[in-house]
Amino acid sequence: MKKIFFLIIFLSFSVIGREEGQTEITTEEGIEVFQKEKYYLLKKNVLIESDEFILSADLVKAFFEKDLYDIQKIESEGNVNFTSSKGYKGSGEKLEFSIKNNLMNISGNNALLNMENLIMKSDNYIMIDDSNGKFKLEGNISELTTDNMNIVGSYIDGSYQEISGVNEINNLIVKSDKITEITSDTLKMFSSKAVYSKKDNIIELFDNVKVIRNNEVIIGDYAKINTLDESYKVTSNKSKKVKVLIDSTDE
Amino acid sequence: MNNLLLINKKLILIIFFIISLVVIIFFTLGQNPFNKSSLNITKEEYSFDIKNPNFTINGRDEEISIKAKGASFIGTNEILLEKNVIFKSNTFTLKSPQVYFNQKNQTAYSKKNTTFISKGTTINAKGFEITNNGDNINFKGKTKVVLIK
Numbered sequence: 537m538k539k540i541f542f543l544i545i546f547l548s549f550s551v552i553g554r555e556e557g558q559t560e561i562t563t564e565e566g567i568e569v570f571q572k573e574k575y576y577l578l579k580k581n582v583l584i585e586s587d588e589f590i591l592s593a594d595l596v597k598a599f600f601e602k603d604l605y606d607i608q609k610i611e612s613e614g615n616v617n618f619t620s621s622k623g624y625k626g627s628g629e630k631l632e633f634s635i636k637n638n639l640m641n642i643s644g645n646n647a648l649l650n651m652e653n654l655i656m657k658s659d660n661y662i663m664i665d666d667s668n669g670k671f672k673l674e675g676n677i678s679e680l681t682t683d684n685m686n687i688v689g690s691y692i693d694g695s696y697q698e699i700s701g702v703n704e705i706n707n708l709i710v711k712s713d714k715i716t717e718i719t720s721d722t723l724k725m726f727s728s729k730a731v732y733s734k735k736d737n738i739i740e741l742f743d744n745v746k747v748i749r750n751n752e753v754i755i756g757d758y759a760k761i762n763t764l765d766e767s768y769k770v771t772s773n774k775s776k777k778v779k780v781l782i783d784s785t786d787e
Numbered sequence: 788m789n790n791l792l793l794i795n796k797k798l799i800l801i802i803f804f805i806i807s808l809v810v811i812i813f814f815t816l817g818q819n820p821f822n823k824s825s826l827n828i829t830k831e832e833y834s835f836d837i838k839n840p841n842f843t844i845n846g847r848d849e850e851i852s853i854k855a856k857g858a859s860f861i862g863t864n865e866i867l868l869e870k871n872v873i874f875k876s877n878t879f880t881l882k883s884p885q886v887y888f889n890q891k892n893q894t895a896y897s898k899k900n901t902t903f904i905s906k907g908t909t910i911n912a913k914g915f916e917i918t919n920n921g922d923n924i925n926f927k928g929k930t931k932v933v934l935i936k
Contacts, residue, residue: 554933561932566912569924571847586934603878605907605934 559586559607575599582612589620593631609634616642625650628662638666647675654696654703655681669696669706680708689716689730708732715744722766724748725759737763745770836860840868844893846921851876853888864891872897874917879905883915894918901926909933 554560564580578584578596594614600606610633618626618633618640629644642649642662649656649664656662660675673680673692680687680694687710694708710716710730718725718732718739725748727741741747741759747768748754756770835857843852856870866888874881874895881904883897896916903910903926913928 557935559932559934559936561930561934563930563932566928566930567910567926567932569926570922571924572919572922603906603908604910604932605936607934 554585556587559584559605561585569604574601576604584610587621588635589618589633591619591631591633592617608636618642623652626662640664640666651696651703653683654705655679656692657681669698670694671696676713684720686719687716687730688712688718690714694732704734705732706734720763720766722749723761723768725761727759732763739763835869837866840866846876847919849876849878851921855886861887865889876921879903881915892918893920898927907935 561578562581562583563578566579568577568579570576576598578598580594582591582593582596584591584596591610591612593612593616595612597611598607599609599611601608611630612632613630616626616628616631618624618631626640626642626649628642628647630642632641633639640649640663642658643660645659647656647658647660647662649662651664656664656671656673656679658673658675658678660678661673662678663672665671671692671694674690676690678689678692680692682705685705687708689710689712691711692708693710695706696703697706698704708731710718710732712728715726715728716730718730725739725741726744726746728743730742731740732738739759739761741761743757745756745759746753747759747761747770749766754768754770756772758773759768759770761768837858839854839856840858841852841854843850845851852875853868853873854875855868855872858869859867861867868886868888870884872883872886874886881901883899883901885899886895886897888895894917896914898914901910901912901915903912903915903924910926910930910932912926912930915927916925917923918925
């Protein structure tokens with residue numbers, strides 16, 4: 537009986553399922569092919585399934601090089617959801633994906649890219665270039681979450697590297713019109729601009745600096761934080777003064 | 788004893804599997820054999836204005852040959868191609884059971900199931916429209932595309 541069951545399940549998948557190497561696209565309201573302009577429009581409830589990714593959206597514009605199968609770039613909009621074979625998951629109002637260059641732009645109010653241990657959110661724009669490990673987030677509120685840090689700013693520019701299947705941040709520049717916020721296990725760091733270097737194990741904070749650890753608050757114009765032992769040094773350029781506030785109410 | 792308890796479990800499972808298999812096959816093929824109407828039979832007896840029409844038009848970069856089992860004039864410039872209509876060029880083949888073709892504008896459309904095949908591409912749609920000398924092809928309705936690199 538079990539054999540019959542598995543045979544039927546196997547037959548079902550072999551008849552219905554997509555074969556390896558194939559890209560399967562389904563739409564509710566058809567396709568418009570523009571041969572001269574070398575693109576086609578996929579309309580309403582579009583679902584694209586390939587070995588490399590699965591994408592669903594309301595409308596998709598697929599650019600090809602020579603023939604229809606030769607897709608180079610995808611522009612999708614409306615309830616876009618993307619999952620790559622690497623496990624990356626993206627969603628937003630618009631998503632552009634260059635298959636040739638491994639370049640992805642996600643835009644919209646709730647732009648999200650989840651790379652498992654790197655989560656990027658923005659209310660405007662996320663760009664990731666997986667070929668050279670660069671990324672950029674722009675918006676009033678953009679947020680990057682790693683395994684041990686949470687970074688909030690309006691502009692986050694950085695690079696990452698995959699080491700043993702885990703994406704690790706190499707460099708980071710965070711800016712904000714208001715204030716950037718970096719939270720680690722023991723520290724809360726605020727400033728107008730922050731720069732992180734994995735190579736030097738340093739976070740530098742520039743202007744309107746505030747570092748909070750437990751009940752200790754230090755205010756200055758510049759701070760240098762060692763990410764290995766989380767020791768830090770705060771200086772002040774303008775007033776030549778560093779303000780230290782210690783709240784002892786809990787002690 | 789309750790009669791329900793007498794039902795053979797194996798029998799239920801076998802019936803379930805058979806029903807599942809039949810449903811899967813129906814959905815996969817997209818054809819319901821019970822829906823075949825007598826119209827299909829009477830269509831065989833249609834008389835066409837032209838039998839086995841076979842002509843070519845100039846596409847954007849290539850000639851497109853058009854074949855069908857029959858064609859009927861339905862206007863000054865429009866003909867209705869019927870039965871096994873095939874548009875074929877060096878780069879693609881398009882099949883449909885019924886196609887309206889405008890000789891003056893060199894446009895064509897169909898509201899019937901359409902299959903388009905080109906290098907690495909198969910498209911199944913509920914109809915199509917070709918305009919701009921073949922530059923634009925619109926596949927209508929629910930559409931499935933299979934691409935092979």
